[in-house]
Amino acid sequence: MSSTTTDIPAPAKTETQEDVLKPQKSNLGLLRPDHKKNFIVDLLTTVDHKKIGIMYGLIAMFFLVVGGIEALIIRAQLAVPENDLISAQRYNQLFTMHGTTMIFLAVMPLNAAFFNFLVPLQIGARDVAFPRINSFSLWTFVAGALVLNFSWLVQAFYELGWFVASDTSVAAGKTDFVPAIGWFGYAPQTSTQFTGIGTDFWIFGLQILGISSLSASMNFVSTIINMRAPGMKMMRLPVFTWMTLIVSLLIIFAFPAITIALGQLMFDRMFGTSFFNVADGGQPILWQHLFWIFGHPEVYILVLPAMGIVSEVLPTFSKKPLFGYSIVVFSGAVIGFLGFAVWSHHMFTTGLGKVATAAFSLLTMAIAVPTGVKIFNWIGTIWGGRVRFAAPMIFSVGFIWMFMMGGFSGIMHSAAPADSQQQDSYFVIAHFHYVAIGGILLASVSAIYFWLPKMIGKMWTGRLNIWVAIITTVGLNVTFFPMHFLGLIGMPRRTHTYLSGFGWETYNMICTIGAFILAFGILLFIVDIVLCVTKGKPAGDDPWDARTLEWATSSPPKFYNFARTPVVAARDALWEHKHGPENRKITYVEEDSHGIHMPSQSWMPLFAALGFIPLGIGAALMQAGVPFMGYITILGIVIIALGVALWALEGPGGYHFHPEEEAT
């Protein structure tokens, strides 16, 4: 276990840093890609949690825009009755990909970006517990995103007449090559009778994304449990780190359910099993159960990081400690745990039986309690504080209000009789978009305003952020508030078009206008980011007078995070250090003679993760009868196995670095 610290002789102090930092050979005899000047090679092989976090963030922003454009096309189609801007098939594909993209390719990686960048800094660690697994998670996510969106390319080829499914394949005669089954892919619509290889792309894309999330989560739990700096007790952890821990545990315990469900569906489509095949006794209802056993915790996987972000921002800009820290943490844990016991509230109208309906209804109402506790704690934090309305604060305050609106309609759903009226109507759309945009997106924007100066070392310029706040909030309310009414007067969700005369026209037009306002707000936000990156002045270590450990190091942080490991003496470590009594100041561990031990970069995680691309695309195209695709699939498996084997054999490597010349 001590290999790395004994293998590599500690460099003599007389040597210069440049002499020491030569790339070394791995156990395979290959040169490790450390200290490369080439920017691309560095990004591809990096194990630095900060670079990985930023890459997650950039990709998430890209897919946020993609999912947003999909939403705008949907809204444009619904603007007027009997519109034929897009076909019904394209409409189905767009709402499916909009949901899937936003959940798995935008919000989850955006959260992952913050987990990656912030958690090691907040706990005073050099990096995550398994840096190479971290890199693997990132590239596996990229592979999954590519597999899922490759379907658009196949569809385009079909429209251009370059591609058709062969006559003998399961997709014979079908023209949908993009998933068109809704983001929860209810059986039996996913069976080969009804949908083409779009469903296969969806299965494999989600499966790969699940592997990425699972490996990342196990990594984060290990990191938070094991890598904390001295003195950083569990109850001193920043709330964002706590929420990361809870979300990671949720992912670890919830994702296997969908892995199996997707596996069963894959078997149904590829090998003719009868898990969800009604003709052979399969029960489509089972899919709903398995999906929501994953799907409901997934909702908390999306929203708990937002709660963590707000719990960091509000104390900073109120100059007060978080009101009821332990209750906030405990409520988060309760929400997470109860999240496993409420899945059937998505299925009240399927006929669960009286007992189950009552039980799930009751448990769902119970979840409102810890959530309400959190809201009161946030308000208690602002109460009597010296509030500064800087950009992050504006969005966090917006979060509280907008998220509460989504919460209220959520409580309405928990009553089964009311829910049976609202099920599958636009009321539900209004509910979860208030949670997703009013809650998660506003919190994420708040987080970007808060932490981007730390990530890139530049401060925001101008007051464009006010306009971003006003326009996004107005846009989101104009878009989604009328949907409550639309739902209650009977407009079903996932409807391609509608006839005039139901009283839906005005509301739909307002929603569409609101969607474009919201999109304009997001565009302004991106402009603001670009302005910050290009014209920002140096931010300094602690531009917001913040409270947690990440602000104690330079902006952007050096690749080794802290020149010397901090010793934490209190919760809100930096705040106590700046304003607290003498005995609560941050001290630093004496550096030992061989310097900081840094992990080596590696090609192998990338290599292994890229194997998922031929695996997913090959298997999906095989369903359309494309020749040789079986071999491509097997090639993918071989690449993954080879990558993992070489990864194991190359050894972890690592090198020592002396930051004292640069340390302040």
Place this chain on the structure above:
Amino acid sequence: MSETLSTPSTATDHSDEGQKYHAFINLAMILAAITGIELVLVYLPLNDVLILTVLIVLSLFKFIGVIAWFMHLVYDKLLMTLAFGTGLVIATGTVIALMFIMDQRFVDFEAITAF
């Protein structure tokens, strides 16, 4: 410093490897015996509910035996038990809930798949 801090659990183990060996060999014999009992039990002309209960208890015993001793949980930090236990509890709860919720006594499946 890392190695001294991260290995105490394994470093202190060495003295009682001998003791463990006896625990392992006893457990292995018990496990084999239980499997034999189970095999005989299912053919005995006893009350079904009784047999089922005994079967479940016996397999739980085997289950716990393996995770506690072979997988070192009794020798290791409590946190490992918690990490695994959470998963086990959630999984068991989900299985039981699913078994009830997908039961014909409560749900009219023919009505669901009728159309």
Place this chain on the structure above:
Amino acid sequence: MSAEAQNHDSHHGMMIDNKKLFMWLFLGSDCMFFGTMISTHLIYRKLYPDSFDPTTLFSLELTSFSTFILLMSSFLMALAVSAMHKGDMKGFRRNTIGVIFFGLIFLGCQVYEFTEFAHKDLTLSSGTFGSTFYMLTGTHGVHVAIGVFWLTCMYFYSFTGKMDPHESAVDVEVAGLYWHFVDIVWIIIFTAIYLIEFV
């Protein structure tokens, strides 16, 4: 295969080995994984009690034998881990080869069982019983096969001289945890899928 975890100073935390914690989390996750499959099997079995009579197909003698084999392999695995902790490389190799051998016997039994069942017209596509049975036991079989492969790699790696007993004890222990888990899953499967049919 050596300790990536200790790479960079893991100072404080709970003093648990990172790799062991990672594996335990994975196993917790795997509980849910198998739990979902087992419940699928039992749900369909309960819904359609008369659609299929497995007692005509299952051979309890064979399955009990393979259960016994897997339990004993678990015992040997525990000894291998123990040997590694003591720095007894020979003992480690002897026990590991035993585990691999028993694992292969188990897989052989399963292949034999599957072909036998397939001859008697139980296939993946012959109704819900075939689907759930083959997927559950097949996934377990894949777990065993991965374990055999992993341990075989470790066995041969131990001859390269790069495996230091002190450093690699954790790696062996982690592989051992995986192997024992595969064993406990089989304990559940043996009762819930095989034995229960004969009551």
